[in-house]
Amino acid sequence: MGDYLGMEIKGFVDLSLVDWDGKLASVIFLPRCNFRCPYCHNYTLVLCPEKEKTIPFERVENYLKSKRDWLDGVCITGGEPTLHSDLPELCSRMKSIGLSVKLDTNGTRPQMVEGLIEERIVDYIAVDIKAPLTADKYSRAIGVDAKNVLRRVKETVGVLLDSRIDYEFRTTVVPTLHDKEDIEEISHNIKxxxxxxxxxxxxxxxxxxxxxxxxxxxxxxDNEIISFFVAARKYVPTTRIR
Ligand code: SF4
Known part of the structure; x- marks a missing residue:
């Protein structure tokens, strides 16, 4: 295994009940992102990660080892975790502690996602689908030109549809960015x-x-969210609201 002194962990939540449905999990935040979603809440990690202190990996690892008897797993989020070439090593280290691993991703690194699945070092993947998979709508939702990322997001959707891993696609529904037709179109895209x-x-x-x-x-x-839910269930009967 490599040396993790250089691993850029920029945030750590020791216990979360909301980041992984039904599981007690810690959360690791990795910096930087290739999107600029206007509604992003973690934008210091995206725009100026150097302002956040790096948490030594050893500290995180020691904490997780001490809690492994009752902790279910670790969520790795960001920023965009798949931008980090040492993500597979981080996942392996979590698995070797005996913890399950959940990955949050914007879906722009399909090969990384595929590799983690093949290596069996990830247990659950949550992929953000930001908008219907068309360049204009996606660009608006992610704050950068989607021309170069759309193909990769579609590829990630395909990787997960073909996999046996547990996963979810998810959309944060934002006034001015989404309407009922958009949600229906997304659900059609991920049918x-x-x-x-x-x-x-x-x-x-x-x-x-x-x-x-x-x-x-x-x-x-609430009534608008319910209308989105009904529209999405047309193509994905397992849709739920979080
Ligand atoms: S993909 Fe996530 S981390 Fe990146 S800008 Fe969008 S909301 Fe923020």
């Missing part, structure tokens, strides 16, 4: 998947989104 989750965009207290204008948005009302 046949095991699980699709709709998450309501809400501005967290004390945490501004990347684009300050988005802090003024009112979240979708």
């Amino acid at each position: 046949g998947c095991k699980k699709y989750v709709l998450q309501r965009f809400e501005v967290s207290v004390g945490k501004k989104p990347l684009d300050p204008a988005f802090s003024e948005l009112k979240p979708f009302a």
Whole structure:
């Protein structure tokens, strides 16, 4: 195994009940991202990760070893974790402690995702589907030109549809970016998947989104979320709301 002194862990939550359904998990945050989603809440990790202290891997590893008897797993999130070439090594180290591994990804590194599945060093993958898989809508949702990433997101969707691993596709539904037709189109894009989750965009207290204008948005009302849910279930009957 390699030396993890250089592993860029920029955030660590020792216990989360909400990052992995039904599991007690710690959360590791890795820096940087190739997207600039206007509603991103972790944008310091995306825009200026150097301002965040790097947490020594050994400290994280020692904590996880001491809790492995009751902790179910570790969520690796960011930023975009698949940008890190040492992600497979990080996953292996988590597995060797005896913990399950969940990966959150924006789906732009299909080969990395495929490799982790083949090596059996990941147990659950959550892939963000930011918008219907068309260049104009995706570009608007991710804040950068989607021309070069769309093919890779589609490839990741294909990798998961063909895999036996547990996974979910998920969309954070954001006023001004999504409507019912968009959600229906996304669910059509991922038809046949095991699980699709709709998450309501809400501005967290004390945490501004990347684009300050988005802090003024009112979240979708319950009846709107339910109409999205009904639209999504047309193609993905296992859709749920988180
Ligand atoms: S994919 Fe978007 S929401 Fe996720 S970390 Fe990157 S910029 Fe933020």
